[in-house]
Amino acid sequence: MSFLSLVVKNPFRNKTRSILAIIGIAIGIMVIVALGMVTGGLKTSTQSTLKAGGAEITVVQTGASGFETTASINETTVGDILKLNGVKDTAGTLRANNNTASGLNTSASQGQATSSGGSSGAPGTSGPPGFSGSLYITGIDRSKLSLAGIDSVNGTAFADNSANEVIIGKTAANNLNKTVGETVNLLGKDFKITGTFESGNFLTDGGIYMSLSTLQNLTSNQNKVSNILVKVKENANVTDVSNTIEDAYPNELSTTTAADLAGRINQGLSFIDTASWAISILAIVIGGVGVVNTMIMSVYERTREIGVLKAVGWKDRRILGMILGESIVLTLIAAGVGTVVAIIGVEVLLTYSSVGGVIKPSFSLDIFLRGFGIAFLVGIVGGLYPAYRASRLAPTEALRYE
Amino acid sequence: MNNVDNIIDIKGLKKSYDKGKIKALNGMDLEVKRGEFVSIMGPSGSGKSTLLNMIGALDRAEEGSVKIAGIDLVKTKDLSKFRSQEIGFVFQMHNLIPNLSVLENVEIPMYETKLSSKEMRKRALELLKAVDLADIVDQNPTKLSGGERQRVAIARALVNHPSIILADEPTGALDSKTGAIILKLLKDLHSKEHVTLVMVTHESYVANMADRILNVLDGKISNE
Numbered sequence: 001m002s003f004l005s006l007v008v009k010n011p012f013r014n015k016t017r018s019i020l021a022i023i024g025i026a027i028g029i030m031v032i033v034a035l036g037m038v039t040g041g042l043k044t045s046t047q048s049t050l051k052a053g054g055a056e057i058t059v060v061q062t063g064a065s066g067f068e069t070t071a072s073i074n075e076t077t078v079g080d081i082l083k084l085n086g087v088k089d090t091a092g093t094l095r096a097n098n099n100t101a102s103g104l105n106t107s108a109s110q111g112q113a114t115s116s117g118g119s120s121g122a123p124g125t126s127g128p129p130g131f132s133g134s135l136y137i138t139g140i141d142r143s144k145l146s147l148a149g150i151d152s153v154n155g156t157a158f159a160d161n162s163a164n165e166v167i168i169g170k171t172a173a174n175n176l177n178k179t180v181g182e183t184v185n186l187l188g189k190d191f192k193i194t195g196t197f198e199s200g201n202f203l204t205d206g207g208i209y210m211s212l213s214t215l216q217n218l219t220s221n222q223n224k225v226s227n228i229l230v231k232v233k234e235n236a237n238v239t240d241v242s243n244t245i246e247d248a249y250p251n252e253l254s255t256t257t258a259a260d261l262a263g264r265i266n267q268g269l270s271f272i273d274t275a276s277w278a279i280s281i282l283a284i285v286i287g288g289v290g291v292v293n294t295m296i297m298s299v300y301e302r303t304r305e306i307g308v309l310k311a312v313g314w315k316d317r318r319i320l321g322m323i324l325g326e327s328i329v330l331t332l333i334a335a336g337v338g339t340v341v342a343i344i345g346v347e348v349l350l351t352y353s354s355v356g357g358v359i360k361p362s363f364s365l366d367i368f369l370r371g372f373g374i375a376f377l378v379g380i381v382g383g384l385y386p387a388y389r390a391s392r393l394a395p396t397e398a399l400r401y402e
Numbered sequence: 403m404n405n406v407d408n409i410i411d412i413k414g415l416k417k418s419y420d421k422g423k424i425k426a427l428n429g430m431d432l433e434v435k436r437g438e439f440v441s442i443m444g445p446s447g448s449g450k451s452t453l454l455n456m457i458g459a460l461d462r463a464e465e466g467s468v469k470i471a472g473i474d475l476v477k478t479k480d481l482s483k484f485r486s487q488e489i490g491f492v493f494q495m496h497n498l499i500p501n502l503s504v505l506e507n508v509e510i511p512m513y514e515t516k517l518s519s520k521e522m523r524k525r526a527l528e529l530l531k532a533v534d535l536a537d538i539v540d541q542n543p544t545k546l547s548g549g550e551r552q553r554v555a556i557a558r559a560l561v562n563h564p565s566i567i568l569a570d571e572p573t574g575a576l577d578s579k580t581g582a583i584i585l586k587l588l589k590d591l592h593s594k595e596h597v598t599l600v601m602v603t604h605e606s607y608v609a610n611m612a613d614r615i616l617n618v619l620d621g622k623i624s625n626e
Binding site for chain 1: 455458460461480482483484485486487489491493497499500501502505506509510511513514519522523558562
């Protein structure tokens, strides 16, 4: 038997104690890996959103966040903004919320485009079991789809002024289990899906797009839009154009640039990152204490045996290596268990939650290396003192130990 | 002047415990020839086990010189290599590692050698065959009888071809019949492997099997 086999075999002499130690460390590693997978997924989504084409500026009613479904901007403003310096193109969009909290429902009674959603009707019949959450419907002119980041449609885009055609984002299509040619009930009316799209923006891909006028009619918001998408000219500065718009409509309209949005999202992610590291440190401390306790008990129980090992000629450093190795074996097994549980947990959580379609968990090697790295560190830190203590035992005293 | 034939050459050895209150060895002199079988007798607390620990480099002398197999143990810093190469211990309570198999227990001392796992296994199997345990090499020691366990311990003691076997009451925990078998085995292996055997015992009939009997009293050899 090799020395390595001995080191791997030894921790399982007292199975209960070792399993409890493994569980303790595995919980910490699980949290680290799970948070890493989710934040990594969010980062990827944010980056792909920034990389996606479309408008650089979103104009909203002052005080609004840009995600509301309130239609309070007059549609004529869309044309007025187009005339401002540095503006290449504009598109008015109207947003409505189709609540799907029942899990199957994509329908609602004839609704208003309101900030609270606008759905209160009877459940519909489409959508996969398990999916729950709000489905955003956006009204936009077909010719302006590129400003929403939709450059190509698999199938055909809805016809302008068509009363019953929609295109659906890839994530929404997956969540609702819908494809081209099928119908979807929105705001109490059946719509035919003429195409699907993938913009790379997780918010856009999680929604449904239809003709602006159709949504305005459906939600009784004629000549109103929720926000205005603005594409700036190639030689224009996004911040300057943004300021020009706000100066032209003081206390009336506000602007958000893609960079602003990214900044806000990154701020949130950095907070989660900090929290993740704080949890990691906590896991190291708690796991380390657990490992120290387990290994000290193990050394204590094996005092006589360590005396025998010294008597047969084992060097102090081999005894140190054995105990340290056993500690690392425990923590690496815990890392394996924690990682597997984290992957399963995150997958299950995202599959059965409303954000499942939006966040794709990250399987970046960095996350798993971090988990195993922390486990390895806990193994060394936790095993060092017991290993040192074992290596320094006087052979005669160890052999006398009862 | 030291006799070159002496594998154990101890002069004026002193060792005390409890801050000098207990004088375990009080100026002991001892010479043992290579290949000799020596029994050490004496009452409890006379210093027999301390002497054995000094010869086996498990403890260090306070005064005097200890030369074993030509190595000055007082001047040698790291004694683990000496223990690995020159000494084989057989304890009263066998001290086998319970979670390892019989074979693995015998392999344990060879980790400090440069032997491969395959060579270690071969050597351990040879010795287990020599002590008549070839058919239970994969057994756990906890399932063995006292005699079988002591035979495993003897195989473990011999596995690195030591110059000296130090046996501390090897039959003390065995019934007389099993004890006799173990003693015969030790004596046979001593002859066959040409190894020096130093055995601590309380029992005269066991001591009488040796080439020489040493009586220890108050930390000194009282008579031979």
